[in-house]
Amino acid sequence: MYRQLLEQHIEVNAQREPSRAPVLLREPEKKEKTTVTLPKIVEHEKKVVEEREDVVEKAGKIIEKPNSQSTSSEKENAGPTDPIAQKIIDETSRLSDRQREILQKTFTSIEQDCVRNGLKIFVRLFAEYPRYKLIWPQFRAIPDSSLMNAVELRRHASVYLKGLGKIIESMRDEEELRKSMSRIALAHIKWNVQRNHVIHMIEPVLEVVKECNGYQLDDETRQAWTVLYQVIANLIEVFRCRALND
Numbered sequence: 510m511y512r513q514l515l516e517q518h519i520e521v522n523a524q525r526e527p528s529r530a531p532v533l534l535r536e537p538e539k540k541e542k543t544t545v546t547l548p549k550i551v552e553h554e555k556k557v558v559e560e561r562e563d564v565v566e567k568a569g570k571i572i573e574k575p576n577s578q579s580t581s582s583e584k585e586n587a588g589p590t591d592p593i594a595q596k597i598i599d600e601t602s603r604l605s606d607r608q609r610e611i612l613q614k615t616f617t618s619i620e621q622d623c624v625r626n627g628l629k630i631f632v633r634l635f636a637e638y639p640r641y642k643l644i645w646p647q648f649r650a651i652p653d654s655s656l657m658n659a660v661e662l663r664r665h666a667s668v669y670l671k672g673l674g675k676i677i678e679s680m681r682d683e684e685e686l687r688k689s690m691s692r693i694a695l696a697h698i699k700w701n702v703q704r705n706h707v708i709h710m711i712e713p714v715l716e717v718v719k720e721c722n723g724y725q726l727d728d729e730t731r732q733a734w735t736v737l738y739q740v741i742a743n744l745i746e747v748f749r750c751r752a753l754n755d
Contacts, residue, residue, distance in 0.1 A: 601687050607733075609733075612680060613677055618721040623667045623671060629720070630666070630669070631662060633712070633713035638709055676737075676741075694744040694747070711735055711738045718734055
């Protein structure tokens with residue numbers, strides 16, 4: 510019933526132009542009023558955000574250390590000295606050439622309407638896991654019945670799919686793919702998005718992939734998208750563990 514209530518607003522809200530958002534996840538605005546069910550979250554939010562920013566800063570050093578002084582031959586002959594760098598390579602290498610081709614092909618129809626398709630993903634995610642709404646600070650004070658009318662959700666839906674699009678676009682450039690996935694992972698650990706949160710998005714995403722591709726979803730396509738989200742989920746944990754151990 511929750512899902513039906515949210516989905517009935519998609520057509521109306523999808524036609525509204527989303528506001529531009531420069532970052533994947535925005536800093537919550539300070540507000541006097543909060544919902545009565547979240548007193549602890551509100552009370553400690555500033556401290557939590559600061560702690561997560563420290564985590565991101567530490568983890569970000571992993572992908573912000575280019576070997577600019579190394580020659581091309583040295584780069585080719587030298588393997589990754591950082592074990593985290595090797596883990597990134599291992600994860601992205603899980604995507605076969607065929608799977609990358611499938612991802613690019615099936616995403617084409619999805620990106621034609623980022624707002625509507627992004628909304629569908631989040632509607633289905635929140636229908637199955639209502640408390641996931643609390644992950645995003647900009648959604649916390651919005652009642653469930655008003656969420657689909659909220660500009661914050663339309664904005665995030667659009668930015669979410671555009672971020673996913675950056676990953677898809679880099680499928681043929683191994684180095685750029687690793688950087689794109691690492692940036693996405695870093696952006697998510699700031700807000701304490703964990704591996705299971707990403708894994709739980711797989712089914713909602715697959716439903717949208719199917720709807721946007723003639724309601725066809727074979728095993729090969731399902732596997733390609735599943736591996737992609739598993740890789741993103743695993744990288745989030747890689748960076749989180751590295752940052753917390755530094």
